[in-house]
Amino acid sequence: VEATAAAEGATAQRNTMAADLEDIAADRDAIATERDAIAAERDALLAQLRDTAGAAHVESEERATAAEAVQREMEAMGAELAALHAEREQDDRAGDDFDSDEGGDNDSDSDADAKIRAARSAAVTARREMRQATARHRAEAAEASRAASARLG
Numbered sequence: 001v002e003a004t005a006a007a008e009g010a011t012a013q014r015n016t017m018a019a020d021l022e023d024i025a026a027d028r029d030a031i032a033t034e035r036d037a038i039a040a041e042r043d044a045l046l047a048q049l050r051d052t053a054g055a056a057h058v059e060s061e062e063r064a065t066a067a068e069a070v071q072r073e074m075e076a077m078g079a080e081l082a083a084l085h086a087e088r089e090q091d092d093r094a095g096d097d098f099d100s101d102e103g104g105d106n107d108s109d110s111d112a113d114a115k116i117r118a119a120r121s122a123a124v125t126a127r128r129e130m131r132q133a134t135a136r137h138r139a140e141a142a143e144a145s146r147a148a149s150a151r152l153g
Contacts, residue, residue: 053148060141063134063137067130070126070130073126074123077122077123080119084112088112
């Protein structure tokens, strides 16, 4: 009787240990599955971060190209402005003052002044647009960086 009770106790203990081992194996499998899911999510976030960084880089290059074009345009306007000033000075030295000499309009001076004002206005507008584009780019890059950091946690 005692041997039977001992055998039944050993069998029950063995069954409990087997159930515990099955639970441990199931927990191990669940942990491995969760680890794989986390790794996949990490890889996806890193890929998204690389894509975002790549897109930001392309956009940055496009903006740099646009800024260079604006700079060239401003230099051309500056050269045109200098030429207009030189032309006006030459006219002033030559005594090209139609208002006093002939009673007519001083069209060359007013045309030069209008061109100078237009060139200055265009230069101011170009500088303002470049500053606004730079500010937008910085804000977008900062937002993309914050979003990527938040995703990576």
